[in-house]
Amino acid sequence: MAQDDQHTDAPAAEPRKPVFDGPPLSLEEELAAARAEPEPGPTIETVNESLADGVNRCPKCGSTDVQLRASSGMLVCLFCRHQWQEERVEEELGLGVGIDELEGTVVASGAGEIDEGADDIVTLTCGGCGAEVVVDTAHAMNARCHWCRHTLNVNKRTPNGAVPDAVLPFKLTRDEAVEKIREFAGKRRLFAHPRFRKEFVPENVLGVYLPYLVVDARAEASYSGVGEVQTRRWTEKSGDNTVTYYAADVYRVDRSVSFTVDDLTMEGAADRAQFDSSTTNNIVNTILPFDTKNAVRWNASYLVGFTSEKRDLDVGDLSPKLEDQLLSIGRSQVHGSLDRFDRGVRWEGEQVDVGGSRWVSMYLPVWIYSYYQENTKMLHYIAVNARTGETMGSVPVSQWRLIAAALTVGTFLEGIAGAILVGTA
Amino acid sequence: MSALLDLQVTVLASGDGAPLWILAAGPAGALGTYWAIYRYYRNNDKSHAYERDTLIDAKPVQGHEEKVDHISRTRDSDIDGDNSAKYRERVRRLR
Ligand SMILES: [Zn+2]
Numbered sequence: 001m002a003q004d005d006q007h008t009d010a011p012a013a014e015p016r017k018p019v020f021d022g023p024p025l026s027l028e029e030e031l032a033a034a035r036a037e038p039e040p041g042p043t044i045e046t047v048n049e050s051l052a053d054g055v056n057r058c059p060k061c062g063s064t065d066v067q068l069r070a071s072s073g074m075l076v077c078l079f080c081r082h083q084w085q086e087e088r089v090e091e092e093l094g095l096g097v098g099i100d101e102l103e104g105t106v107v108a109s110g111a112g113e114i115d116e117g118a119d120d121i122v123t124l125t126c127g128g129c130g131a132e133v134v135v136d137t138a139h140a141m142n143a144r145c146h147w148c149r150h151t152l153n154v155n156k157r158t159p160n161g162a163v164p165d166a167v168l169p170f171k172l173t174r175d176e177a178v179e180k181i182r183e184f185a186g187k188r189r190l191f192a193h194p195r196f197r198k199e200f201v202p203e204n205v206l207g208v209y210l211p212y213l214v215v216d217a218r219a220e221a222s223y224s225g226v227g228e229v230q231t232r233r234w235t236e237k238s239g240d241n242t243v244t245y246y247a248a249d250v251y252r253v254d255r256s257v258s259f260t261v262d263d264l265t266m267e268g269a270a271d272r273a274q275f276d277s278s279t280t281n282n283i284v285n286t287i288l289p290f291d292t293k294n295a296v297r298w299n300a301s302y303l304v305g306f307t308s309e310k311r312d313l314d315v316g317d318l319s320p321k322l323e324d325q326l327l328s329i330g331r332s333q334v335h336g337s338l339d340r341f342d343r344g345v346r347w348e349g350e351q352v353d354v355g356g357s358r359w360v361s362m363y364l365p366v367w368i369y370s371y372y373q374e375n376t377k378m379l380h381y382i383a384v385n386a387r388t389g390e391t392m393g394s395v396p397v398s399q400w401r402l403i404a405a406a407l408t409v410g411t412f413l414e415g416i417a418g419a420i421l422v423g424t425a
Numbered sequence: 426m427s428a429l430l431d432l433q434v435t436v437l438a439s440g441d442g443a444p445l446w447i448l449a450a451g452p453a454g455a456l457g458t459y460w461a462i463y464r465y466y467r468n469n470d471k472s473h474a475y476e477r478d479t480l481i482d483a484k485p486v487q488g489h490e491e492k493v494d495h496i497s498r499t500r501d502s503d504i505d506g507d508n509s510a511k512y513r514e515r516v517r518r519l520r
Pocket residue numbers: 058059060061062063077078079080081082
């Protein structure tokens with residue numbers, strides 16, 4: 001039992017102090033935190049591990065009662081305790097190499113077009129007892145036989161594109177995720193909505209594999225616009241005031257850059273791919289990137305104890321988004337070549353030629369604590385990257401408390417301004 | 426607020442003592458406080474910085490520039506519509 005700590009239903013062993021009890025942080029503390037620069041994201045160590053051959057059953061005893069041990073990222077056989085890991089797709093599929101020679105659109109088999117007509121319901125024959133078990137692949141990619149509890153793996157490439165090429169196993173345990181979420185909310189106590197404070201139970205966190213398309217691409221981006229270089233600066237007197245004037249040379253500017261990107265990661269579910277003010281989808285987007293180099297060949301055993309979401313966006317749907325992101329990347333690449341234009345550059349036209357791209361579909365692991373705010377009908381998340389531990393969230397605020405604080409600060413500043421005016425009048 | 430602005434213009438023109446526009450410190454401070462805290466809680470402005478956090482291998486930047494005009498006298502301290510650092514702001518596609 002100690003082996004699969006992330007799957008137990010019992011709450012964390014030692015009871016910890018509830019986040020929203022005790023003395024609140026002072027306004028100054030929270031203000032300082034709110035104004036501070038965001039902390040830099042964690043760096044990713046892409047460690048090269050030697051991997052065992054992947055098989056769907058326990059390679060030692062043949063049992064299908066296999067689970068992921070998050071602490072080690074290994075699959076563990078619950079019958080004989082043997083541990084192993086699937087092959088990294090990086091080497092197996094030859095990803096990460098030859099990006100500068102990519103031609104056309106290369107799509108890994110698991111990233112193929114989703115067949116809308118194909119049924120989500122797959123019937124599997126249990127290898128343990130022979131019973132026919134139905135798995136709804138729209139909601140789960142694995143199931144247990146309810147007769148003999150053998151794990152049924154949807155390992156075959158089903159024709160509807162439901163099975164990804166690769167999976168990045170959970171690494172952070174459930175307890176570690178709870179701690180991250182507790183810490184994130186704990187720094188946001190003063191203005192949290194009272195109902196959120198009352199109902200905050202970080203132990204309700206869920207481990208979810210979310211679908212992504214991971215892209216290698218080769219591209220050339222070009223930009224044209226106008227840049228200005230200051231040639232002179234002087235002041236003139238105008239009544240009691242001095243006015244600063246400038247003279248400048250105007251240039252027509254062109255830039256282009258060829259580059260490759262390795263493992264650009266895009267949401268594969270339409271529900272999560274739209275970022276606007278009516279959703280909190282940007283929260284899960286912000287905890288990217290993942291150490292996708294360590295993703296291993298798909299094996300449904302990795303999903304035991306977690307939920308998963310099905311991909312519904314195809315390569316064709318995401319190609320415009322890829323071009324958009326490549327244009328942004330190219331812009332950031334040429335930025336350093338604009339130093340001489342000290343009055344700035346205004347880009348007016350741009351284009352990108354994608355020489356080649358390679359698409360792999362991947363399940364990436366996220367711990368999600370969700371909270372539905374009834375009065376605004378908004379779903380809030382605190383999401384933890386289950387590889388790097390990067391945490392981001394949306395905490396519903398108490399509007400009246402926030403306005404009261406803003407007015408307090410405003411009144412204080414106004415008092416100072418008034419005093420200065422009176423003092424100098 | 427518009428009354429305050431009118432008053433402000435009057436005082437600026439007279440040029441005596443501290444300018445009245447420092448009275449805007451109160452409302453500006455209140456608004457700034459509101460947005461700073463709101464953003465800290467809701468994080469609605471955050472997203473994945475793929476321009477920085479993706480493995481990118483770029484060849485040297487190519488390009489040229491050509492002087493086309495001269496501005497001999499302006500009060501603007503910088504170019505209009507500088508978008509060189511707004512990587513995600515899209516402009517006209519050339520083709
Ligand atoms: Zn075994």
